[in-house]
Amino acid sequence: DAGVIQSPRHEVTEMGQEVTLRCKPISGHDYLFWYRQTMMRGLELLIYFNNNVPIDDSGMPEDRFSAKMPNASFSTLKIQPSEPRDSAVYFCASSPGLYTEAFFGQGTRLTVV
Amino acid sequence: RKEVEQDPGPFNVPEGATVAFNCTYSNSASQSFFWYRQDCRKEPKLLMSVYSSGNEDGRFTAQLNRASQYISLLIRDSKLSDSATYLCVVNGAYKYIFGTGTRLKVLA
Numbered sequence: 001d002a003g004v005i006q007s008p009r010h011e012v013t014e015m016g017q018e019v020t021l022r023c024k025p026i027s028g029h030d031y032l033f034w035y036r037q038t039m040m041r042g043l044e045l046l047i048y049f050n051n052n053v054p055i056d057d058s059g060m061p062e063d064r065f066s067a068k069m070p071n072a073s074f075s076t077l078k079i080q081p082s083e084p085r086d087s088a089v090y091f092c093a094s095s096p097g098l099y100t101e102a103f104f105g106q107g108t109r110l111t112v113v
Numbered sequence: 114r115k116e117v118e119q120d121p122g123p124f125n126v127p128e129g130a131t132v133a134f135n136c137t138y139s140n141s142a143s144q145s146f147f148w149y150r151q152d153c154r155k156e157p158k159l160l161m162s163v164y165s166s167g168n169e170d171g172r173f174t175a176q177l178n179r180a181s182q183y184i185s186l187l188i189r190d191s192k193l194s195d196s197a198t199y200l201c202v203v204n205g206a207y208k209y210i211f212g213t214g215t216r217l218k219v220l221a
Binding site: 099 | 159208
């Protein structure tokens with residue numbers, strides 16, 4: 001298995017632009033998580049899905065952030081409009097079950113200038 | 114109070130030393146516990162799960178104390194390659210909550 005695949009690996013965008021991050025989870029994993037990592041706040045859970053349904057989005061910072069999972073093999077995290085404080089590494093992770101190991105993608109390093 | 118708390122370090126230790134990290138959690142209903150390792154500019158990767166009875170994997174030993182709500186990681190005979198950030202992870206309320214990590218640097 002190729003593991004969790006995220007794209008793009010790096011994204012530099014101007015403030016106010018829309019940014020879309022993509023994730024392909026490991027096949028057969030029922031849970032998908034989006035995390036954001038910064039030096040100041042560490043790894044923060046933004047949202048997670050179970051069988052393509054959003055279960056908990058309490059970590060989504062603002063209405064500018066939205067996430068979708070149209071099918072079992074694809075998810076997006078969108079920021080519109082982006083702001084410099086959104087600069088971070090965004091990780092997607094998937095897991096086969098609730099209490100089992102989560103596998104991470106390589107992350108998307110986002111810079112908003 | 115944060116849900117999962119760790120000493121950020123850094124812990125600078127010589128090769129061959131034994132080093133231990135602790136992590137406390139606030140949700141007494143937490144069900145599963147892990148230690149992840151993260152190298153600089155890389156994704157977190159599972160180091161080991163933490164079981165109630167404690168578990169060992171080579172030079173690494175993990176312990177869980179439910180009464181005091183903390184988990185620990187012990188690394189024996191430290192290697193240069195152990196230099197990384199170690200993240201404590203607690204699964205409670207159906208989501209994985211990460212500590213901010215403890216940075217370890219093993220010195221030659």
